[in-house]
Amino acid sequence: xxTDQTGSERLDRIAVVPGEIRIADRAYLHPDRxxxxxxxxxxxxxxxxWKGARxxxxxxxxxxxxxxxxxxxxxxxxxxxxxxxxRAPPLGLRLVxxxxxxxxxxxxxRKARRDAQREGHQVSQATLLAAEWVVALTSLDAAAxxxxxxxxxxxxxxxxxxxxxxxxxxxxxxxxxxxDPRSARAHALAHLPTILLxxxxxxxxxxxxxxxxxx
Numbered sequence: 001x002x003t004d005q006t007g008s009e010r011l012d013r014i015a016v017v018p019g020e021i022r023i024a025d026r027a028y029l030h031p032d033r034x035x036x037x038x039x040x041x042x043x044x045x046x047x048x049x050w051k052g053a054r055x056x057x058x059x060x061x062x063x064x065x066x067x068x069x070x071x072x073x074x075x076x077x078x079x080x081x082x083x084x085x086x087r088a089p090p091l092g093l094r095l096v097x098x099x100x101x102x103x104x105x106x107x108x109x110r111k112a113r114r115d116a117q118r119e120g121h122q123v124s125q126a127t128l129l130a131a132e133w134v135v136a137l138t139s140l141d142a143a144a145x146x147x148x149x150x151x152x153x154x155x156x157x158x159x160x161x162x163x164x165x166x167x168x169x170x171x172x173x174x175x176x177x178x179x180d181p182r183s184a185r186a187h188a189l190a191h192l193p194t195i196l197l198x199x200x201x202x203x204x205x206x207x208x209x210x211x212x213x214x215x
Contacts, residue, residue: 016040021140023153029053029137031083031091038091038139045138045153048095050130054084055095066126068095069133075099078147081137096147097135105132 011024011033018041026047034044048065055063063081077097082090100108108131116123138150173191176184 011044011046012036012040016042018042021045021153023156026052029083031085032088034083034093034137034139035085035088035091043139045136045140045150047154048135048137050126050135056082056084056090058082060090063095065095065135066129069097069129069135072097072099076147077133078142078150083137093137093139094142094150095135096138096150097133098148098151099133108132 011022011028011030016022016037020042022037022042022044024044024046026049029046029048029052031053034046037044050065050069055065057063058080060082068077068079075098077095079095081093081095083093084090099105109128112127112131113123116127134151134154136151136154138145140150142150173188176187178184
């Protein structure tokens with residue numbers, strides 16, 4: 001599970017294990033890197049924004065993701081997609097998307113408005129529409145992993161990411177107080193009771209999709 005905080009990470013940075021599923025956020029949506037993972041016989045589930053990578057259909061024509069979301073008649077989308085590559089044929093993947101619950105969608109829209117205000121521009125209607133969906137590209141087989149199941153690994157990744165944020169921000173488990181392994185171990189063990197008491201009562205993340213509601 002990969003999260004890029006520096007802008008320098010790559011999906012294929014470490015050796016690929018055949019059969020694994022690499023799960024990553026939108027910063028890792030680089031078709032050539034995805035192709036390297038696929039060539040090593042692994043699969044990917046990568047979150048996708050509505051801008052950025054050039055997406056094409058089977059005939060090589062551009063695909064307007066916002067138009068796809070706007071035209072969706074159900075809460076799930078699953079269709080073939082071919083992201084363009086620089087010096088190689090397009091990469092055959094699947095576009096999978098699930099509509100968020102109204103509560104989660106409204107939270108995402110509020111965040112989009114705040115971000116736009118902070119950056120000094122007006123939020124676009126396209127951004128507000130995209131905020132209502134969880135969108136990903138995946139190489140998982142459609143027969144074995146229908147849309148909801150294909151998105152499930154990314155949902156798990158998001159929950160793990162939020163759990164680590166809680167450990168740092170709420171529990172206070174940041175870097176150890178020193179470089180001695182013994183002090184690091186004592187530091188972690190001292191926080192363990194708080195972690196064990198808190199985690200079972202933590203509600204589902206507010207911005208995670210409610211798959212049952214989206215179906």
